[in-house]
Amino acid sequence: MTFPLMHGYDYINVVAQLDPVAAVRDRELGERILQYPKILPAGSPNFGHAVQIGKEWRIGSLGSDDPSAARYGLAMDLRTAAAEEKDPETAEAMLAAAGRLDPEEGEQLAKDEWEIVDRRYRIIRVEKFVLIGDRVMEPPRSTDADLAGDELLRGHLIDPPAPCGQWEAQLRLNLVARMPVPGTVPDLVRAEARHAIQTHPGVVLLPPTFIVVETDGDSWAPITGGDDPAEARDRLARHFTDLLPRLREFQGDPAAPAELAEWTALATEIRSAPGHHITARGREFRTVRVSRMLRLGRDGPEAPRPCDQERYGLTGATEA
Numbered sequence: 001m002t003f004p005l006m007h008g009y010d011y012i013n014v015v016a017q018l019d020p021v022a023a024v025r026d027r028e029l030g031e032r033i034l035q036y037p038k039i040l041p042a043g044s045p046n047f048g049h050a051v052q053i054g055k056e057w058r059i060g061s062l063g064s065d066d067p068s069a070a071r072y073g074l075a076m077d078l079r080t081a082a083a084e085e086k087d088p089e090t091a092e093a094m095l096a097a098a099g100r101l102d103p104e105e106g107e108q109l110a111k112d113e114w115e116i117v118d119r120r121y122r123i124i125r126v127e128k129f130v131l132i133g134d135r136v137m138e139p140p141r142s143t144d145a146d147l148a149g150d151e152l153l154r155g156h157l158i159d160p161p162a163p164c165g166q167w168e169a170q171l172r173l174n175l176v177a178r179m180p181v182p183g184t185v186p187d188l189v190r191a192e193a194r195h196a197i198q199t200h201p202g203v204v205l206l207p208p209t210f211i212v213v214e215t216d217g218d219s220w221a222p223i224t225g226g227d228d229p230a231e232a233r234d235r236l237a238r239h240f241t242d243l244l245p246r247l248r249e250f251q252g253d254p255a256a257p258a259e260l261a262e263w264t265a266l267a268t269e270i271r272s273a274p275g276h277h278i279t280a281r282g283r284e285f286r287t288v289r290v291s292r293m294l295r296l297g298r299d300g301p302e303a304p305r306p307c308d309q310e311r312y313g314l315t316g317a318t319e320a
Contacts, residue, residue, distance in 0.1 A: 003120050004055045008161030009202040009296040012172055015163040025143040026165025033167060036131035036138045039178065042211075042290045045125050045308065049074045050158065050301050052120040057158040057300055059206075062126060063151070067304040068108060070123045075102035078121075090117045097121075112303045124301045125308060126206065127293050129175075135218060137288045139276040140210060140229040144289070151227040153206065160204050160296055172203045175293050192305045202296035208289050212236045215284045229276060229287050236278075236285060237267040 018026060047070035048062035060077055064070035075098040082094035093116045100109040112123035131138040164172075179193050210232040211225035224239050226232035240263035248255045255263070262281070269280035276287040295302040 001115060001118065003052055003115075005298050006057065006160070006202075006296060006300045007055060009200075009298060009300075011161045011202070012169045013161045013163050014166055014169045018163065018165050021143075022163075023165065025141075026167045028141050028143050029165075029171065030167035032131055032138055032141065033171060036133035036136070038132045039174065040130050040132045040137070041180070042128035042130045045127050046292070047304060047308075048124055048126065048152070049077070050122050050124045052122070052300060053118060059124075059153045059156040059158065060121070061152045061154055062206075067112065067123055067308055068110070070304075071101045071108055071110070071112070074098075074114075074121060074123065078116075087117075093117065110309065120300075122300060123303055124294065125304050127295075128209075128290050129178075129293065130288055130290055137213075137220075137286070140287055140289050144208065144229065156206070158204060158294065158296070158301060160202050168205065172205065172293075175203045176201060186307075189307050192307050196295055196302060196305065200295035200297035200302040204294050204296060206292040206294055208291050211288050211290055213286055213288055215286055220286070223285070225290075232287050233270065233278075237270045240264070240267045240270075 017023075044065065046062055047064040047067050049060040049070055050057050051060045061070075061073050064073055078094040078098040078101070082091040082098070085091040085094065097114045097116060100111070102108065114121045177197055179197075180190055182190065209225060209227055210229050211222050212232050212235070213220040213222050224232065224235040226235050244263060245255050245260060266281045266283070270278055270285070273280060278285040278287075
């Protein structure tokens with residue numbers, strides 16, 4: 001089956017009048033771009049899958065750390081969809097694809113695109129970044145609560161020509177030609193990034209995620225995260241009351257009562273501290289906003305790059 005090309009993949013539709021909520025969000029983005037003008041990579045890419053039906057692309061799921069895990073996630077979704085599918089032939093095709101992506105025996109088929117009747121499934125690559133200014137990373141925005149939704153972005157519409165404000169347009173333009181800093185990655189990774197700019201010149205922004213870092217002078221270390229600032233804070237508190245004690249028990253070195261008491265007091269102060277810059281028991285933590293972007297080309301969202309596959313010992317997409 002021939003699938004339509006993605007309309008407006010390289011088009012940014014800037015409008016003068018946004019709806020009130022979108023206007024506030026764009027204005028706050030502008031304030032943050034001025035306050036945090038630099039873009040810093042936020043770790044390795046994230047992976048998931050998207051589904052095309054007709055002209056429309058929607059995210060099926062995100063949250064995988066590598067292409068292989070995203071394929072397993074697609075297999076799970078295909079099996080779920082097959083159980084609800086009324087057409088026996090479509091259900092059979094879904095189960096057949098799932099069986100290749102997540103076989104009971106043998107290796108996974110490293111294939112990143114599947115056409116099943118009127119639907120096209122593709123493993124996609126999402127890049128993460130943070131805005132930074134004066135050695136401080138961007139905290140959550142007041143408008144982030146409006147973006148709360150499914151943690152895996154299930155069903156999120158990929159709509160590049162959707163109306164946007166001037167500041168979103170500016171950020172998307174800043175991201176179009178973004179490349180890894182020389183010396184921070186192998187030359188091949190930079191070459192693939194340069195190629196992606198040519199093949200997938202469009203950029204859309206996705207709802208953010210959040211991490212909590214512990215700061216010590218100019219250094220910082222990530223501890224945990226969440227899909228919204230409140231969840232990130234709660235996970236930070238539970239890091240000390242749940243995770244650390246269990247980890248110490250697993251390592252055969254149970255925490256002493258004094259350590260447990262210290263961690264409990266630390267968690268209590270974390271939960272009661274106001275704002276996103278948390279000081280508790282002499283330690284400093286910050287909640288950081290992690291933005292996400294998806295590259296688009298004429299044929300739709302970007303799939304994993306060869307280096308993404310090789311990094312995990314895979315050979316890339318193969319034919320069935």
